[in-house]
Amino acid sequence: MSLLTLLFVIIVVALTVNVYAPLKSSERLMGLTFGLGWLTGELAGHAALAIVFMTSIIAAGEGFEGFIGWVGLLATLMACGALARFHWQGLTIGPLVERSLQQGLGKAYINTLLPHHRSAIPLGPDRDAMMLPFKRDWTGIDHLKDVPYDQANLKLDIYRPTRAVLNAPVLMHIHGGAWKIGDKYGQALPLMQAMTRLGWICVSISYRLSPKATFPDHIIDCKAALAWTKRHIQDYGGDPAFIAVTGGSAGGHLTGLMALAANDPAFQPGFEDQDTTIQAAVPFYGPFDWTDRDELQPNQGLRHLLEKEVIKSPFESAKAVYEAGSPLLRDLTSAPPMMIIHGDQDSLVPVGISCKMAALHRAQAETPCVYLEVPGAQHAFDIFASPRSEHTKLGVMRFLCFCYAEYHASKG
DSSP: OOHHHHHHHHHHHHHHHHHHSOOOSOTTTHHHHHHHHHHHHHTHHHHHHHHHHHHHHHHHTTTTOHHHHHHHHHHHHHHHHHHHHHHHHHHTOHHHHHHHHHHHHOTTGGGGSOHHHHHHSOSSOOHHHHHSTTOOOOTTEEEEEEEEOSSTTOEEEEEEESSOOSSEEEEEEEOOSTTTSOOSSSSSHHHHHHHHHTTOEEEEEOOOOTTTSOTTHHHHHHHHHHHHHHHHGGGGTEEEEEEEEEEETHHHHHHHHHHHSTTOGGGSTTOTTSOOOOSEEEEESOOOOSSOTTOOOSSSHHHHHIIIIISOSOGGGOHHHHHHTOGGGSOOTTOOOEEEEEETTOSSSOHHHHHHHHHHHHHHOSSOEEEEEETTOOTTTTSSOOHHHHHHHHHHHHHHHHHHHHHHHHTO
């Protein structure tokens, strides 16, 4: 067996092992573990086909000769089978998603949805999208780019149906990226496109990023965007009285604060009198506890990021800031309905934090809470179409439509 073939076998096996058991304890390696595990896992079917193709080429060229070669071939085929199994597991999580919704909303929740929503939500994943996960289909959607929202020269994007809508429910999206990278375009597109086709208005916002920005700049900007949306979204066909918020990672953290720090004057200086309550929240894999009170963080990566670039003060000298920025430490008594989502193989944010948030919501709040722990999913698993993200997307659609139906019923 040649050196190149050996390298190929090692890479294939290592990528597969990382999908099933990513390294979480090393601050230095967790980014690499996440990146490789995320792409390989969510594209497991594509990866398995690519490995079969490459293995066939190597085998045709007698690259697996000798005993060691046969061992390498066997290892490669076993890894390929493991990736195919991983892909299949993702395709079969639909019942798990539905059970999570029924546990949080009641077994008959689906009957609550407005008829036009219930009939329009797809019954299964978009298989065409999963085949071409990075292709974007804008059919039926108007994308209004770079609308200023009167805060630090920041802008937002609006997605609305091409057909005319009036008083449509609104979904606001807050992007992730460790509070220092990312932008309003590129994340949560599968969900926002699906919600727009369902007749909703979606708003994806930008906010100031670290290290130039210092917390609480990030949440102030999000609240300013919400206040602008409440004042102006009716001009675009939206209902300012029903706004749900979603976001992943840092965006999930900010979504949690939007839900639990409504009307907090410390987070809306200069517009303290503006109503910043929201009607539902769907945070994905959010780092909800900056203090790590329960010692769930497997390494010091988050603490170092916050101290150096986000809060820019050591934890010991700024505990009040870390606590104020931790949704997990806030009073959840008046929390809106929440659907908290996390992958159980997340390398960057421990799944236990979302589990704890869901438990506190159920213990303190009077509103419903859905907790979805997605088996096999890495951080950022929902960014493009994959078996896990597609099933999760459908679950979020049903949750949001349930929340809107409850709101609609309350208005008589």
